[in-house]
Amino acid sequence: MPHHPNLDAEMAAALAADPPPPTVLDGLPYEELDALRAERAARPVAPPAEGVAVTDHHLPGPTPLRVRTYRPRAAGSRALPCLVWVHGGMVLGSPETDDARVSAYALEADCAVVSVDYRLAPEHPYPEPVEDCYRALRWTADQAESLRIDPGRLAVGGISAGGGLAAATALLARDDGGPGLVFQFLLCPMLDDRNTTASSREFTDAVTWPRANNLYGWAALLGPLAGGEELPPYAAPARATDLSGLPPAYVDVGELEVFRDECARYALRLIEAGVSTEFHLWPGAFHGFDGVLPHLTLPRRAAREQIAVLRRALGGA
Numbered sequence: 001m002p003h004h005p006n007l008d009a010e011m012a013a014a015l016a017a018d019p020p021p022p023t024v025l026d027g028l029p030y031e032e033l034d035a036l037r038a039e040r041a042a043r044p045v046a047p048p049a050e051g052v053a054v055t056d057h058h059l060p061g062p063t064p065l066r067v068r069t070y071r072p073r074a075a076g077s078r079a080l081p082c083l084v085w086v087h088g089g090m091v092l093g094s095p096e097t098d099d100a101r102v103s104a105y106a107l108e109a110d111c112a113v114v115s116v117d118y119r120l121a122p123e124h125p126y127p128e129p130v131e132d133c134y135r136a137l138r139w140t141a142d143q144a145e146s147l148r149i150d151p152g153r154l155a156v157g158g159i160s161a162g163g164g165l166a167a168a169t170a171l172l173a174r175d176d177g178g179p180g181l182v183f184q185f186l187l188c189p190m191l192d193d194r195n196t197t198a199s200s201r202e203f204t205d206a207v208t209w210p211r212a213n214n215l216y217g218w219a220a221l222l223g224p225l226a227g228g229e230e231l232p233p234y235a236a237p238a239r240a241t242d243l244s245g246l247p248p249a250y251v252d253v254g255e256l257e258v259f260r261d262e263c264a265r266y267a268l269r270l271i272e273a274g275v276s277t278e279f280h281l282w283p284g285a286f287h288g289f290d291g292v293l294p295h296l297t298l299p300r301r302a303a304r305e306q307i308a309v310l311r312r313a314l315g316g317a
Helices: 009-017 028-043 093-106 128-142 161-176 200-202 211-225 261-274 298-313
Strands: 052-058 068-073 079-086 112-117 149-161 183-187 249-254 277-282
Touching: 028 093, 028 249, 052 093, 068 128, 068 249, 079 093, 079 128, 079 161, 079 298, 093 112, 093 298, 112 128, 128 149, 128 161, 149 161, 149 298, 161 183, 183 298, 200 211, 200 261, 249 261, 261 277, 277 298
Parallel strands: 079 112, 079 149, 149 183, 183 249, 249 277
Antiparallel strands: 052 068, 068 112
16 A cells, blocks of 8 residues: 655655554454454563663552553652653553653653553443543642652643543543643544544545544444534543633644544644643654654654653753
8 A cells, every 4th residue: 555645755665664563453343352452562662761760550449550650760859740641542552552652751851750551442431541540640649749749740641542531631630620730741642533524534544543443442432422412521522612721732643644633623722722732743744653663853853842842841941
């Protein structure tokens, strides 16, 4: 299959030389997801950055929930700002998937990170994943002293499905009087279950996460509610009618992905609601490009931008 003509030339050459293994969800029976999860978990992933202490915590409560914390060793006992992070996947993935990414955030943005091992759909449909994320946020605030973090500098963030869950967590924290947030860090977030934008229809073929995968993910999370008339904003943040009072935001997305238009619209609506927002559309980029091809020019530029954004938002240099 030829790539989109707008695909960044350097990335196109790399993909032609070494195509990433596809993840095809369309038509996959739910009972076969565990095998796919196991296969993906067995793939080698980049380890955490050196100089970062990584610790797993199991939260008390009626349902199991693990979070993985990251902290620069050089910070000592100093109280750090903290990013509560949500991995992508919705039906796949774990904090370990993002070890390299979030440990780099911790090291280079001088912050702590708490990564949420939320329960996956479809075994755990809405509202369970966002409840896990909100529970992790509240636990982080409650444990600020023992975690050596500054509860006045808490942020939420995530990528893809995790970006959508992070946006939903920010909405839930606002409406529930939860921990105050200074920032929401939304990388190519999955926001709109309706799948009616031009970009959601265009990318039936994609380097990663085509339209069929997106429909599968939303159906796994929402079941018969997906695309319906009445849906809470915590299920699909694009459904929120009021975005005022939310923390400042960074939203990014690739030009060549399903989520392009819903992310652009969400960023514009945040701005219209008085929320200070930075939006970045990466030209010639596909979904998750910075994780798939991290050593190429455009992904490295995106990674530098993410660090700079976090440092500024969390009070770093």
